[in-house]
Amino acid sequence: MTTRPPLLRERSALLGGVSVALADHLGWSVRTVRAVFVVSSVLGGAGALLYLWLWALVPVVPDDSAPAVRRRAPVAAILVGVGAATAIVLSTALAGADTLATNALIVVVLSLGGAVAWNLTLDRTDPDRSREYALWVRGLAAVILLLTGIVTLLSRPAAINAVLGVGVVVLGIAVVVAPRVVTLWTELQASQTARVREEQRAEMAAHLHDSVLQTLALIQNRAGASSEVARIARAQERELRDWLFTGSAPVDADLASELREIAALIELDYAVRIDVVAVGEFGPSPVALVAAAREAMLNAARHAGGEVSVYLESTVSAIDIFIRDRGPGVTLETVPDDRLGIRESIIGRMARAGGSATIGAGADGSGTEIHLHLEVPHD
Amino acid sequence: MTSVLIVDDHSIFRSGLRADLDGSLEVLGEAATVDDAVAQIAALLPEVVLLDVHLPGGAGGGGAEVLRRSAALFDRVRFLALSVSDSAEDVVGVIRAGARGYITKGSSGLEVSRAVAAVASGDAVFSPRLAGFVLDAFGAVTGEQAATDDELDRLSAREQEVMRLIARGFAYKEVAASLFISVKTVETHVSAVLRKLQLSSRHELTAWALERKLL
Numbered sequence: 001m002t003t004r005p006p007l008l009r010e011r012s013a014l015l016g017g018v019s020v021a022l023a024d025h026l027g028w029s030v031r032t033v034r035a036v037f038v039v040s041s042v043l044g045g046a047g048a049l050l051y052l053w054l055w056a057l058v059p060v061v062p063d064d065s066a067p068a069v070r071r072r073a074p075v076a077a078i079l080v081g082v083g084a085a086t087a088i089v090l091s092t093a094l095a096g097a098d099t100l101a102t103n104a105l106i107v108v109v110l111s112l113g114g115a116v117a118w119n120l121t122l123d124r125t126d127p128d129r130s131r132e133y134a135l136w137v138r139g140l141a142a143v144i145l146l147l148t149g150i151v152t153l154l155s156r157p158a159a160i161n162a163v164l165g166v167g168v169v170v171l172g173i174a175v176v177v178a179p180r181v182v183t184l185w186t187e188l189q190a191s192q193t194a195r196v197r198e199e200q201r202a203e204m205a206a207h208l209h210d211s212v213l214q215t216l217a218l219i220q221n222r223a224g225a226s227s228e229v230a231r232i233a234r235a236q237e238r239e240l241r242d243w244l245f246t247g248s249a250p251v252d253a254d255l256a257s258e259l260r261e262i263a264a265l266i267e268l269d270y271a272v273r274i275d276v277v278a279v280g281e282f283g284p285s286p287v288a289l290v291a292a293a294r295e296a297m298l299n300a301a302r303h304a305g306g307e308v309s310v311y312l313e314s315t316v317s318a319i320d321i322f323i324r325d326r327g328p329g330v331t332l333e334t335v336p337d338d339r340l341g342i343r344e345s346i347i348g349r350m351a352r353a354g355g356s357a358t359i360g361a362g363a364d365g366s367g368t369e370i371h372l373h374l375e376v377p378h379d
Numbered sequence: 380m381t382s383v384l385i386v387d388d389h390s391i392f393r394s395g396l397r398a399d400l401d402g403s404l405e406v407l408g409e410a411a412t413v414d415d416a417v418a419q420i421a422a423l424l425p426e427v428v429l430l431d432v433h434l435p436g437g438a439g440g441g442g443a444e445v446l447r448r449s450a451a452l453f454d455r456v457r458f459l460a461l462s463v464s465d466s467a468e469d470v471v472g473v474i475r476a477g478a479r480g481y482i483t484k485g486s487s488g489l490e491v492s493r494a495v496a497a498v499a500s501g502d503a504v505f506s507p508r509l510a511g512f513v514l515d516a517f518g519a520v521t522g523e524q525a526a527t528d529d530e531l532d533r534l535s536a537r538e539q540e541v542m543r544l545i546a547r548g549f550a551y552k553e554v555a556a557s558l559f560i561s562v563k564t565v566e567t568h569v570s571a572v573l574r575k576l577q578l579s580s581r582h583e584l585t586a587w588a589l590e591r592k593l594l
Contacts (some may be wrong), residue, residue: 209433213463214389217484222395234485277511277546280520309507309548315520322547369547 009060012070016055068125076123076137079115083108083141087148101152105164108148109171112141116175120182138175145172205244213237213244231267238264255285255319259310262294270301272308280314288353289374293321295345296357296370300325304367319374326367346370381499384425385409386416386445387461388435392484396429399488404495413437416445424455426499429491432462432473432481446476453477459498461491470509475577480504502566503573510545513572516581519543531579534572541568 007025009017019037023030040047060069090104119137123129149168216237223229256278263274274297293310300308304327311322342359350357355374361367383404387393388411397406407423410416413436420428428449432442440447446458460473460481470481479498482491483506494504505513514520517534519542525533534542537558544554551569555562 209463210389214392214484217463218392218395220485221399221487237485275507275548277507279511279514279546307548311507311511311543311547313514313520313543315522324548 007058008062009055009058011060011063011068012072014072015075016051016071017060018051018054018058021058022054068127070126070128071122072128074129074133076115076119077133079111079118080137080140080144083112083115084144086111087144090148091151102164105148105152105168108144109164109168112145112175113171116141116178120179134179138179142172142175145169145175208240208244212240216240228271230273231271234273235264235268253285254282255290255314256282256312258285258290259293259297259312259321262290263297263310266297266301270305272301272305274301274308274310276310276312278312278314282312282314282319286319286353286374288349289319289321289355289372292346292349292353292357292372293323295342295349296321296323296372299342299346299370300327300368303327314376316376318376321372322369323372324367324369346372350374380405381427381495382407382423382425383495384416384419384423384428386411386419386428386434386442387431388412388433396488396491399491400495401489401492404492411435413440413444413448417448420445420449420452420456424452426457427495428456428458429495430458430460430473430478432460432470442473442478443476446473446478450477457498457501459494459504471512471576474509474573477577479573481509482506501570503569505542505545505569505572507546507548510542513576514539514542514546517575517579531575532581534575538568538572541565542572545569 004027005024007021009021011017013020019033020030022028023033026033037047037051040050086104086107090101090108093100093104116138119129119134123134123137145168149166149170149172152164152168153166216233219233220230220237223233256276259278260276263276266272267274293312297308297310300323304325306326308326309322309324311324313320347357347359350372353374355372357373358371360369360371381404383400383406385393385396385406386409387396390411393409393411397409400406407425408419410419411434413434415436416428416430416434417437428445430442430445434441434445437444437448442460449456449458458473458478460470460478461484462470462481463484470478474481480494480503482494482504486494497504513534517523517532519534519539523533524539525535540558541554544557549557551562551565555565558565
């Protein structure tokens with residue numbers, strides 16, 4: 001038994017892609033399938049119903065990039081044509097049989113209404129249909145509807161035709177206004193939701209700012225900068241602040257924010273308070289620089305603790321990072337050879353990346369300051 | 380003995396800070412709103428006002444409004460801004476309205492006391508973060524440098540060096556040691572930078588202020 005290809009509609013189709021899908025699935029020719037649909041539609045309309053049913057239920061070919069569905073047949077334009085032709089029939093029929101006029105009127109309303117509906121829904125997402133095409137379809141539909149309505153009202157001001165006539169005039173006006181109303185409505189909905197959300201957020205941010213942040217600040221200065229309690233309070237404060245003030249803004253992973261994140265993580269593990277000050281514009285961060293800076297911050301946290309200052313500056317030609325602690329002080333001479341931290345992870349790493357690392361005492365001879373320097377190639 | 384007025388709308392914070400300040404400071408009073416603060420500053424004439432950036436009352440202008448309304452007293456009363464936020468941008472408004480410096484509310488009582496003493500003696504108080512902001516705002520990293528000392532829109536080479544060291548976490552004493560100048564000279568440079576920060580009409584500073592006022 002041969003396996004049949006799955007029943008799926010192509011994204012590029014004449015009308016709905018149903019015939020092609022069915023032909024593929026059954027192994028028939030597309031022509032045969034179309035002929036069957038047309039013949040059974042004309043004889044009682046079963047084909048049209050089956051077509052619509054399959055259109056609604058058969059899925060389109062799944063595609064991750066999901067390009068828009070394209071339809072080759074200009075359905076809206078065809079419907080406008082049908083409407084126009086029927087309207088001409090109608091204008092001649094107005095003098096004669098009543099039922100013919102009524103039927104023609106109904107066809108005009110359905111085809112032009114259908115054209116506009118098709119244009120407003122399916123054609124909107126179709127890249128093959130231009131704005132001018134939409135304007136033409138809707139403009140012509142509106143003009144024909146209005147003319148038909150007015151002519152009907154003038155020549156047959158009686159009973160069913162009058163009601164239909166008025167309906168046609170109203171529909172004609174609606175066709176012109178509809179796209180504007182649809183856009184306005186969706187915009188209104190979107191802006192309203194956005195505003196409500198923004199208001200809620202602002203209110204909550206104000207409240208948290210006034211209460212929780214203040215309390216966290218108070219806890220920190222009562223508990224002493226490097227105590228356990230202050231550390232936890234600081235971590236919480238940082239998290240809350242990030243949420244409050246950066247909020248929904250996209251997080252760009254530049255060097256400064258990466259180092260801040262590392263600092264926050266280190267603060268969780270050690271009795272230390274790391275202040276990161278960044279100056280200049282930062283692009284994508286060099287891996288070696290981040291790793292070396294991280295190692296230097298960890299060293300400061302492990303061996304010195306207390307207050308650690310991190311200053312990074314990015315100029316057009318170089319990035320400099322200074323990591324400064326106020327601990328007992330380390331110089332290269334006093335570091336044992338077996339301690340890999342400074343020698344390998346900082347100096348070695350920076351040298352391999354084409355930069356340099358210098359380690360010295362702080363300004364007044366106490367503490368340690370590690371200076372990382374990396375030239376940035378010009379583009 | 381330096382007399383101090385604490386202006387903050389949170390009573391817990393006021394009492395906490397009051398308990399933490401060291402013995403060389405005398406707290407004259409506390410205020411919780413803009414109007415209350417303006418009235419008490421005029422009545423008590425403290426040497427230093429510890430001023431929260433975010434304050435209720437008045438026309439809604441917070442700490443900056445207190446400064447503007449007390450501007451006539453600037454030669455007798457000095458202002459140190461306190462902010463729960465550690466982003467310098469949040470504080471530039473009060474600095475430009477006349478505050479002599481700012482510290483975060485997370486600072487210890489000792490740090491606050493030191494900062495108060497510095498402000499009382501006429502110095503400016505720059506945190507590393509504010510120094511970083513100044514370097515950014517005055518285009519120091521893009522190589523802009525003042526040609527003459529009285530230029531308001533750019534920093535001189537020396538001022539940039541001082542700001543860089545402060546941003547690296549150096550105390551004034553340490554800055555002085557590494558630049559081989561006296562602490563007094565460092566203070567002079569910092570005050571000069573503060574003055575530029577207050578008076579400059581650099582695009583980065585005015586655009587920022589404008590944006591805030593419009594929001």
